[in-house]
Amino acid sequence: MTVPIAKLSFWGVRGSTPTVDPATWRYGGNTPCLELIAPDGTQFILDCGTGLRMLGSRWAAPNGGKVPETHIMVTHYHWDHIQGIPFFSPLYVQNNEFHFYSFRSKYLGRDSLKQVFEAQMALPYFPVDMSAMNAKRKFKEVDGGDSFTVGENKITARWLNHPQGCLGFRIETPAGTVAYATDNEPGDAKLDENLRELAAGADIFINDAQFTPEQLETTRKGWGHSSWLEGARVARQVEAKTLVLFHHDPDSTDRMVDTILRQAREEFDSVFAASEGMVITLGAPGDNVQAHMPGTRTALRREAQFQAKVCGVTEGGKDFEEATVVRDISLQGALISLKHLPRLQSELQVTMEAPGVDGVQSMHLRGYVVRIDAGAEKGHVAVGVVFTD
Ligand SMILES: [Zn+2]
Ligand SMILES: [Zn+2]
Numbered sequence: 001m002t003v004p005i006a007k008l009s010f011w012g013v014r015g016s017t018p019t020v021d022p023a024t025w026r027y028g029g030n031t032p033c034l035e036l037i038a039p040d041g042t043q044f045i046l047d048c049g050t051g052l053r054m055l056g057s058r059w060a061a062p063n064g065g066k067v068p069e070t071h072i073m074v075t076h077y078h079w080d081h082i083q084g085i086p087f088f089s090p091l092y093v094q095n096n097e098f099h100f101y102s103f104r105s106k107y108l109g110r111d112s113l114k115q116v117f118e119a120q121m122a123l124p125y126f127p128v129d130m131s132a133m134n135a136k137r138k139f140k141e142v143d144g145g146d147s148f149t150v151g152e153n154k155i156t157a158r159w160l161n162h163p164q165g166c167l168g169f170r171i172e173t174p175a176g177t178v179a180y181a182t183d184n185e186p187g188d189a190k191l192d193e194n195l196r197e198l199a200a201g202a203d204i205f206i207n208d209a210q211f212t213p214e215q216l217e218t219t220r221k222g223w224g225h226s227s228w229l230e231g232a233r234v235a236r237q238v239e240a241k242t243l244v245l246f247h248h249d250p251d252s253t254d255r256m257v258d259t260i261l262r263q264a265r266e267e268f269d270s271v272f273a274a275s276e277g278m279v280i281t282l283g284a285p286g287d288n289v290q291a292h293m294p295g296t297r298t299a300l301r302r303e304a305q306f307q308a309k310v311c312g313v314t315e316g317g318k319d320f321e322e323a324t325v326v327r328d329i330s331l332q333g334a335l336i337s338l339k340h341l342p343r344l345q346s347e348l349q350v351t352m353e354a355p356g357v358d359g360v361q362s363m364h365l366r367g368y369v370v371r372i373d374a375g376a377e378k379g380h381v382a383v384g385v386v387f388t389d
Contacts, residue, residue, distance in 0.1 A: 004039035006175035006282040008204060011035060012051020013274035015183075015210045015225070015247035016080050023253040026370070026386060028276025030054065031080035032182055032247065034206070038173040039283070040151040045072040046169065046180050051276065052084030059090045071150050074102035075182055076166040077116055085117060086126055096135035099150075101142050101157075103167055114139050142167065144194065158194035160184035162224040168198045175283030176203035179240070182247050184208050185216075185223070186230045200238045203282055203289055206274065207231035209245035209260065210252075228260050232267035242270040242289045244280075255388060258368065261345060272345060291344055293371045293384075304329045308336065312348040312369070315341045326352055333367065333386040341381055342369050348385055365389075 012030030019029035031049030038044065045055065075081055090096045102113040109115075117137075121130045142148075144159030144167060154172040159165060161184050168181040179202040181195055199205040210225035228245050235243040245264060248257055261273040272278070272291055281290045306326040314320055320340045328335040334350070342348060345368070352363045371384030 004174040004283050006039055006173045006178075007037045008178060008280045008282065009035045009037075009055075010051075010274050010276060010278045011055045012047075012049040012084070013246060013248060013276055013278075014049075014080075015208070015249060017250050018050045018080075018083075019250045021253070023255070024248075024250075026254040026275070026368070027248055027257050027273060030276055031083060032075075033084060034180065036171060036173075036178055038151060038153050038171075039175050040153070040173075041069075042151040042153060043070045044150075044153075044171060045070060047075055047081045047182065048072065048084045048088070049080050049082075050084045050087070053087040053089075056084075056088040056090050069099070069151070070097070071099045071101065073155075073167075073169050073180075074100065074113055075168070075180070076103075076162065076164065077105060077108075077112070078164075078183070081183075082116055082120065086121055086128070091133050091135045091137070094134040097138070098135060099138045099140060101140050103143060103157075103165065104141050105164065107164065111139060112141075156198065158198050159191060160195060161186070161188040161191040166224075168195065170198045170202065173282070176289075178202065178204045178206070178282070180206045182206065182208050183224060185225055196234060196238050199234055199240045202238075202240045204242050204244060204280060205231070205235050205238075205240035206244040206246045207234065208247045209264075209273075210247045210249045212260070228264040228271075229267065232264050232271070235268050242272065242280075243268055244272050244274050246274040248274070258347070258388070262347075275345075293344065303327065304334075306352040306354060308350055308352045310336060310338060310348055310350050312340070312342040313346045315343050317343070326350070333370070333384060336383045336385060337375050337377060337380045338383050339380055341372070342383060344369055344372060347388075348383075350385065350387075 012033040014029050014031050030051035032047040033049045033051030034046040036044040105112040142157045147156045156170040157167045160168045166183045170179045179199045208226040209228045211220045211227050213227045213229040216227045231243050257273050264271045279292045284290050308326045311321045326334050348367045350365045353360050365387045366389050367385035367387045370386050373382045375382045
């Protein structure tokens, strides 16, 4: 018997507008786009922010081309959720076929999403004519409260509290359930209930975490977004298993998102901050939810043999200290072999010993776990760390 596995990839996690500020590179600057490959091979794409371009450039027909079905859910028509459409190269390939789902906007009327396509590519906003988009496109209107099935998967849409409306989607696959609730603000009883219904018992609950709880109460009230604290509260209430903080503010630096994540982990046990390139596997034997991060270091790297002392927090939440050797270093990070299994996206204190003119000197660095792989040595894991200061 094969175990059904679903794979959820984060191609864009930033809210409102893309960022190219180096202080945001670690979590990433592309706007919302997620991809969920269900166990039956159906490919779901959630939102068409600038992350969609990256997905298009790594395009492979779903299920090896055997069932080339791609279903694209667009939550709403704000720029950050549609801006990737004209740059999604598979739309310009004749044999591809896409099923789009979105709601009828009262500002646009019938065929809202089709109109969004046309408007985005109208003269003088875009150099290429709409006729160059050769792929077959089917548009389906969905309303809050609708439920439908695609392959073996059940999709439910619910309205969320956001200016001009936004749909949240719950996708139930045989490997587990993903609730995608970007762009929503707490405070409307009926719509808050919708959010809880979407997230009820979900394996992965992706929620808007753009603002801090303080901003949400004061300067950013009414802007249509939520906070890590609201996400943690809802996750606890509805017994969602893992919370993913999403739609990071363009003004939030990586260090600020680190702090947000740390605070959220004090409130709820299993939390990740959505990070560009992050992949979550659902339904894998042993651990139902497994997160993996991409290789993020692009800087010059060199093999090294530095003695080091490492302090951090394990997967189980316990503090640890370990003496080891740093085997590879760059100006951004290092690869460290550890017996302990540190928690992904947690902080590590690394103290390295380096021979100096006045004897052995130590270099203290604070790092952040971005990647964990099987180690070269038995009983060890290879831990990728990005230095933050
Ligand atoms: Zn947004
Ligand atoms: Zn929005």
